[in-house]
Amino acid sequence: MKIDLEDALSNNKYILDEEILPEFDNMEVRGINKPVYEASPVKLHLEHRGKRSVYITADASICILDKCDRCLKDVYIPLEIQTEHLYKEEEAQDPDNTAFIENNILDVDDLIKGEILTEYPVKVLCKEDCKGICPFCGKDLNPGDCGCKDQDKNLRMASLIDSYLKNKEV
Ligand SMILES: [Zn+2]
Numbered sequence: 462m463k464i465d466l467e468d469a470l471s472n473n474k475y476i477l478d479e480e481i482l483p484e485f486d487n488m489e490v491r492g493i494n495k496p497v498y499e500a501s502p503v504k505l506h507l508e509h510r511g512k513r514s515v516y517i518t519a520d521a522s523i524c525i526l527d528k529c530d531r532c533l534k535d536v537y538i539p540l541e542i543q544t545e546h547l548y549k550e551e552e553a554q555d556p557d558n559t560a561f562i563e564n565n566i567l568d569v570d571d572l573i574k575g576e577i578l579t580e581y582p583v584k585v586l587c588k589e590d591c592k593g594i595c596p597f598c599g600k601d602l603n604p605g606d607c608g609c610k611d612q613d614k615n616l617r618m619a620s621l622i623d624s625y626l627k628n629k630e631v
Pocket residue numbers: 529530531532533534586587588591592593
């Protein structure tokens with residue numbers, strides 16, 4: 462949702478409290494599109510702060526559905542967003558200040574998306590010690606070993622290195 466901030470910038474009695482549902486059901490995180498699993502309404506507060514400036518706060522709970530980096534199982538990423546900004550029209554050229562405001566139009570979705578990116582975990586794991594999947598048979602190693610013997614794995618690795626070196630020589 463987009464909100465024209467003109468009133469908030471000019472009217473010194475301006476206060477707005479509103480609950481706004483996010484309008485995106487997926488978003489790009491580090492180049493990969495992830496579905497939004499659940500989202501609460503965004504609690505948005507706008508307040509005039511003198512001389513063409515607006516104080517903005519937004520709270521929201523959002524849950525993104527992602528996949529474990531190691532075993533590819535579904536992982537839910539719950540995020541609590543709490544953010545505040547002081548927007549000054551005269552500083553509107555500052556990209557930090559205007560990523561979600563363009564020509565004094567506030568884009569609530571962009572504001573929330575920016576916060577999600579800041580809060581997003583660097584590593585997505587189903588559990589801290591996820592064992593991942595076997596690179597040879599593809600089995601999930603968390604319930605137990607797959608049966609590929611270490612010897613086989615070593616042999617396979619040796620032959621891979623071997624063919625790699627041969628290819629290099631040609
Ligand atoms: Zn995992």
